[in-house]
Amino acid sequence: MNARLLLPLLFALPCFAAMAQTFPVDDSASQVLESGPLKMRWDSLVPKPGQPSTMTGQVVVLVRLDVAQWRGRRGRIYQRLASVPNGPVTAVWAANGPLLPGRVRDGERALVYSGAIASERIEDTFRLTIQADGNRVLRPQDLNFSFEFEPESP
Template identity: 55%
Template sequence: MKARLVNVTLLAALALSVSATAATYPVDDSASQVLDSSLRMKWDSVAPQSVRGAGVTGVTTVLVRLDTDAWNGRQGRIYMTLPEQPIGQVTASWTTHGTLLPGALRSGERALVYAGPLRQGLIEDTLRLVIQADGQKLVRTEQLRFSFELDLETP
């Protein structure tokens, strides 16, 4: 019984040390702006009723403004996230002007967009965002809610 108690105590101590070093915080991006009024999706194929041609794609431009003032002077990694979608798999890919990293993600994932020192209170960049989805599952206007989160590195 004593060995079991030691193992449980050791596991609890390990869990506490991991949670103390892995801190994830939401990043305020409320100052970001979608520069196009709405995302117009177009069929990827002239025969959208076929299984292979059911995809739709849209392109938009987003001015991303990330408020990192609370972590000024720290090192961290910022990720863009997209929750699972009721319409199924959605893929987003983007290019940037250089402050943030270009990349791609699918719904339910997160992708690294910045790694390094947080020297300013605001990180800004313009993303050309390409969204792809299954057009047969889009029955009404959908809203995608991207967000950003920060993993701080331990000092």
């Protein structure tokens, strides 16, 4: 293969990875354990020069993912945090398993599971820590988390 033909192929490879098909995962059975708005607290009343004025809150979520349609298949599950107009917002979570702990910024997604889907439902408990720029949070706002499944190629 000559170099002239190889170069366009190398640039095309990342495009194939980005074209992987994803499917929404039903997480409607998930449950936030605290009621009402998330209580956010200032990380520092007087931040040091150059440090952002951030606020942090914590919440526990029982994550219940309906993965029945992919039972017996292999793939990856991602958690997505929708973009927030008053961002940036970061979510960090610890998990008890089988889901992975991780971190995601608004507008991005993070891997929470990779492997075979052996049952109809995947359940875990996330201890979420949400951090936002306190100078940009002017009023309560909804954070929209979702999950998506990306099957492995056969």
